[in-house]
Amino acid sequence: MIVGIDLGTTYSAIAYMDKEGNPQIIINSEGGRTTPSVVMFEDDGTVVVGEIAKESSIISGANVVEFIKNEMGNPKYRFRCSNGKEYTPEEISAFILKKLKNDAESFLGAEVNKAVITVPAYFNDAQRKATQDAGVLAGFEVLKIINEPTAAAIAYGMENRLDDCHILVYDLGGGTFDATIVYYSRNNIIVKATDGIRRLGGHFFDQEIVNFVVQEFNKKHNIDLYDYKYVDILQELNKKAEDCKIHLNARKETFIPISCHGARDRIRITRDQFNSLIKNLYERTERIVLNTLKDAKLTWDDIDKILLVGGASRTTYIRERLRELSGIEPSAEINPDEAVAMGAAIQAYMMDKASESVDLERNQVIDVCSHGIGIITLDALTNRHVNTVIIERNTQLPARASRKFYTSEEDQEIIKLQVTEGETEEVEYVNIIGTFEIEIPRGLSKGSEVEIEVVVDENQIVHVYTRILSIQDFFKEIHINRKSNLNSKEIVKKKDLISRTAVM
Template identity: 40%
Template structure:
């Protein structure tokens, strides 16, 4: 069995880790970074750029660069209006009311785009381990709905991974923190503020058991929102100064986003920063430059309401597990956005001055925890038990559009619960089971997960039939609902996988497409290598021709010229097949070998002729200008006529 990797599939950045020698290790990507931007860029010729390469070209290719796709995965069109207005790429309403993206005339689901990022992480892991990787543990925000969890699992399948487990991000971070502290009993609060989501989990650690007591959060709050506040501030200021609205210019908007992120990061360690964007736009008077100063105080004023929004879920989580702030032993900060000083101060104030624990890397802790869970599932880690919870209550619609809860939030998973219901009218022969997730009393205020029918109920007065509805949540937090007529034994069930209308067949089709693209990607890499080889060969040909022109016959020169022309044509044609390119390279290479052989033979023949004409008696040194040098005077040799007579005295020195 191969290694199982742990993946933190983030909104802005992703990370992959693996367990080695009982310790989790972050795997660097092919560019040398320990995290990979969750960005996919689509080039003009169909090539895909993922991670740092995609981020670099985002400004000049804004409409075809997809970022923050995690904000759309498993969500409905009507729920994402704000998010859709913030991205430069085209969002279209997909099948089953989902949010798809349209790039260069082709439509992609959020699962497909996420799978592209996962493929990149999978490839980096394979390069590091030197073996194929087929299994993974993937993390999701604790407050992800059932649909979002299933969609993430589908993305893993499309990427060619068997997803052994979906685990919550704050739980994974707690695993990373507590792996070497299993002998200590402590109550830990994980404060996870990432790029697009916010989670809070309270865990009890001790004796190798990681038990989640409660979880809360906000799927619409993260570092992206802090960036967007700065973008809006810059646009408003520029509009006042220059009278130009930058929101209509997608390239300018992308530059503003990058500048906002950079300023936010700088203000975590500095009190002021300069934002300089030359040639941000132009009008009739010429080019315009954006130059602004931003202080930390102003930044904290702008994002104050976002910082305060992180405190409410903390209160909810503590209330759900009947704990007070002073009963928390450790506060673990996870996610890059927790580096913002205002966030740290807010959480410290809430806990009466208690300093958060900084022993884990906010960007890597989740992936490391996923790798630990992967080790548990792979049998590498013993004596470690993870008990997670469901973040939201689950139930069904009953008479009067009332939401009746069957599984309460913060119930430890896996779990199953049943409840008996009856018909609402006389003679009713079927019932519709409407499954929902949420905390509100009425159906309309909660999230619909799906509907199914139980038919074939014998006609009877209302209230007589006994319909048993069972809810079962697996270890991934994914729900299965069944309904059974206790009188007839007739049963109907549904696997809640309403992730955007992706059936198993569609997921399999997308997986095969991803495999084909991986093959195309490999072909592209091979073609680049062949083009480089061809360039080297052409240079070698030109050098050979220049240095040995006198030795090359006209026939060989004509043959080489023909092969060079064929190779240049193959290089110029973007549609040239790999085999054709190899054939052209081999043909020119063979011609060059023939030329080399001819040059060598000709040079050898000329050297033999010169040797035959050589006359030692008439040869003079080239510097003698054809004259034989005079013999030196005889007296120069008198003292050394006979070397055998030369003697020398030696004196020993003490």
């Protein structure tokens, strides 16, 4: 069986296509349609994922890890358990994926071995590769990594027969935000522009509530709940803050009970106070939305609908501010928590050889390059190294572009290529995704023309072609494999270990 997976910061979901060709969410072993992205390591070696792990964080915090998505692609991060064992972000995400895989196999009564997994649109090359590696460690053949807003657009496009229509996907999840503008034609879903922010979402709304409650409690009782000795109370407060956020969508006020060191209180928080707390966070998303409109060369008059995706997009304040900004009533026609997984399942279904004969309403998804791709060059005027972007961010895929450069020395023997990902000229702010040395024929004079062509394919894999224009037959092709924090031996070893680990 083949599935689509939304590997979320706070919650994850998995979906499949039924016999009628409709996407369906898979119910987990606890009866839920989403699974908390929380992992707990037991002393006996068992790994617990989901609601039980989340609830246990209050009493077993040292062995519980949350929000691991924020560390994907970080080669230095390790989660250390109380027994001294350490785990990489890829391994922790793999345990979440294995839990989803186990639940899917129980639900469907069949082996589940292929998946399309989603990531935020802003994820860079290293983060995408880390996600792919996590899927492999969990026992999946990862068919494709696709952007979350694109997946949501696929799901919405299947639900609705749209033609000549622009939609803004406002994707505010537990820990990430993406804005994407999609154009629907009769047969295609075309991404026009996308942008996003890491570390912004519903979890950060919760933290604003926590800060408010801690300050109010301290004012009344002179007790600082941020003191380490109250860590258990603070962890419990985090859970209450999430409930408070949800309650304030339906109520004008709510109360959070706190008991600490003999002091008991019910801290009142109103919807207006909550709105004030998250105002700056919302406005960061608004700037991204406006930049995305600008990149797509569109105005609000061109947008037919705003599609809300991600659990935090349910927030009443978000809907109100978006309506004020755009003049458009935001829509949650598809479940914000499930749209991404269902879109990934549709994409997986479209890629599966067994379903080639199935006629889906939309037969092609055209995405964009999430980041600029370029090379580091020497600026002859300033004599400093700069990043030269060859393919701009939000260029439609597949993308192809070339630039001419010049050899810097007489009789130069080697061209050193550092291929980058990023939009700025400043070298320190871009990611180097590949470094190569190309031997060139001797005898070239200084200033000989070298053409560098960059191609980014539909899977956002980068290919670089080098030509020396004065030498007819000189042509070099470089295929850039995504950088992995794990080598092939480590992947085999860790995959075997995870396959033998009981995940509940």
